[in-house]
Amino acid sequence: MEKLMDKDLELINRAKEVIGKNYDKDKFKHTVGSAVRCKSGNIYVGVNVYTVSGACAEMIAIGSAISSGERDFDCIVAVLGEQGEEVLPPCGNCRQLLNDYMLGGDVIINTEVGLMKAKVQELLPYAYCVEG
Numbered sequence: 001m002e003k004l005m006d007k008d009l010e011l012i013n014r015a016k017e018v019i020g021k022n023y024d025k026d027k028f029k030h031t032v033g034s035a036v037r038c039k040s041g042n043i044y045v046g047v048n049v050y051t052v053s054g055a056c057a058e059m060i061a062i063g064s065a066i067s068s069g070e071r072d073f074d075c076i077v078a079v080l081g082e083q084g085e086e087v088l089p090p091c092g093n094c095r096q097l098l099n100d101y102m103l104g105g106d107v108i109i110n111t112e113v114g115l116m117k118a119k120v121q122e123l124l125p126y127a128y129c130v131e132g
């Protein structure tokens with residue numbers, strides 16, 4: 001795992017900003033924000049869209065990036081709470097999504113030694129991989 005750089009702290013701030021603006025205090029349908037940095041340097045954000053089957057904030061952020069023509073992703077983070085105070089690790093479904101879309105990329109996670117960047121493949125060993 002790697003230590004965070006200034007551009008990673010900016011990514012966390014963008015995730016905090018999007019959930020800060022959109023946190024749903026009444027029905028808790030939007031409680032997680034995510035930001036993904038593309039290899040182009042552009043950052044896209046998303047918040048979760050709650051249904052029974054869920055759509056996680058990471059999915060919305062990646063979908064937003066793809067909708068804008070991005071295909072190569074560098075680093076992603078998700079944060080929980082009204083001010084995005086807690087960095088969340090990706091759920092199992094998102095780990096597969098990240099494996100499918102940004103293999104070799106980084107994910108910011110909270111570890112026993114603080115915030116670090118882990119490689120996508122470190123979070124899903126022996127993963128099903130469409131590209132073989």
Ligand SMILES: [Zn+2]
Nearest residue numbers: 056090091094
């Ligand atoms: Zn997820």
